[in-house]
Amino acid sequence: MSAVILLLFILLVVHIIRIILHVRIYVVYSMGIGPVFLIGLIIFLIVFLYFKA
Secondary structure, X not given: OHHHHHHHHHHHHHHHHHHHHOOOHHHHHHXXXXXXXXXXXXXXXXXXXXXXX
16 A cells, blocks of 8 residues: 555656656646646645555
8 A cells, every 4th residue: 555655655756856847828828627636636646545554
């Protein structure tokens, strides 16, 4: 179970680094709701699995 949390955390860190490296307004607007929803889902899963375990 901790391996799943670790993988999700690594994926989240990779997404955060990608966003920080490409912080420009037009990039944020052009990427739409999809990646934002994905990051929110990953955070929710990490918190859910952490409190469940």
